[in-house]
Amino acid sequence: MREDALLNRRVATVVGWSALVSLAVLAVLGLWVAPPDAVQRDAQRLMYLHVPAAWLAYLAFGVTALGSALYLWRRTRSPVWDRMAGASAEIGVVFTALTLVLGSLWGRPVWGIWWAWDARLVTTAVLFFLYVGYLALRRIPGPGRATRCAIAALIAFVDVPIVHFSVDWWRTLHQEGTVFNDELKAQIHGSMAFTLFWGVLAFTLVFVYLLDKRYRLEALEEGREERELEQAIAERVASGDAGPGELVDSGARR
Amino acid sequence: MTDAGYVVTGWVLTAVVLAGYWASIARRTRRARRTLPPGKSPVPPGESPEP
Numbered sequence: 001m002r003e004d005a006l007l008n009r010r011v012a013t014v015v016g017w018s019a020l021v022s023l024a025v026l027a028v029l030g031l032w033v034a035p036p037d038a039v040q041r042d043a044q045r046l047m048y049l050h051v052p053a054a055w056l057a058y059l060a061f062g063v064t065a066l067g068s069a070l071y072l073w074r075r076t077r078s079p080v081w082d083r084m085a086g087a088s089a090e091i092g093v094v095f096t097a098l099t100l101v102l103g104s105l106w107g108r109p110v111w112g113i114w115w116a117w118d119a120r121l122v123t124t125a126v127l128f129f130l131y132v133g134y135l136a137l138r139r140i141p142g143p144g145r146a147t148r149c150a151i152a153a154l155i156a157f158v159d160v161p162i163v164h165f166s167v168d169w170w171r172t173l174h175q176e177g178t179v180f181n182d183e184l185k186a187q188i189h190g191s192m193a194f195t196l197f198w199g200v201l202a203f204t205l206v207f208v209y210l211l212d213k214r215y216r217l218e219a220l221e222e223g224r225e226e227r228e229l230e231q232a233i234a235e236r237v238a239s240g241d242a243g244p245g246e247l248v249d250s251g252a253r254r
Numbered sequence: 255m256t257d258a259g260y261v262v263t264g265w266v267l268t269a270v271v272l273a274g275y276w277a278s279i280a281r282r283t284r285r286a287r288r289t290l291p292p293g294k295s296p297v298p299p300g301e302s303p304e305p
């Protein structure tokens with residue numbers, strides 16, 4: 001795998017434009033084509049963003065966990081996986097925050113409240129703070145940084161299934177899974193189902209595009225940090241403050 | 255606020271977050287590239303070298 005990018009230029013451009021066009025189509029479908037819900041009326045149109053944003057957050061944290069596991073496994077250990085994990089986690093945090101805000105905007109007209117201490121909402125908020133902590137941990141340099149972060153990412157990922165199944169495990173204000181729920185046998189209008197799946201597809205393309213961009217940034221920043229570290233070591237060695245071995249041991253990033 | 259108000263707020267907010275995050279990555283990438291020593295850039299502006 002290439003070390004500085006996940007996608008080549010052409011593929012990245014195609015994915016980027018596809019994501020943009022898909023989002024534009026989603027807006028048309030979600031705001032005009034899909035009919036209003038029989039009970040929630042137009043407020044339900046937020047579902048076409050809220051559900052795909054939540055899906056993207058799950059996907060991003062799944063990629064972070066996968067990258068972390070591949071980094072920890074000695075046979076596949078590579079800085080590529082560490083960068084991918086970090087890049088994906090940041091995207092996941094952004095979309096978890098968006099999921100929470102969109103859910104709040106949807107909850108106000110439907111539930112009559114902005115927030116409830118509901119299992120789904122609370123576990124999602126916990127997920128957000130867990131990965132904010134993970135991103136903070138990534139910024140702390142020192143020996144074993146990537147290993148430490150990979151372990152933290154795998155621990156944080158435990159909350160993802162808890163978020164997902166919280167609506168089944170506890171009595172919640174948040175509705176259960178609907179579309180794939182065999183017990184509910186929910187009847188969803190064809191254009192509403194299509195719009196929802198289109199939203200998931202569009203947000204998946206957005207994720208692939210952003211992951212490539214964010215990965216490139218991660219590679220650039222890592223190179224910069226290493227150069228700054230080498231420069232600092234060289235300056236201290238030149239000034240006679242410490243031996244090179246001592247500085248390398250204390251300053252190694254990974 | 256009406257239902258439409260919440261919906262429009264949600265869609266506009268999503269557009270702002272997506273555009274803002276994309277712009278943030280682009281800005282940080284430009285800043286990181288500026289710190290590269292001359293001739294050492296692994297990623298020329300706009301693209302990476304082919305493998």
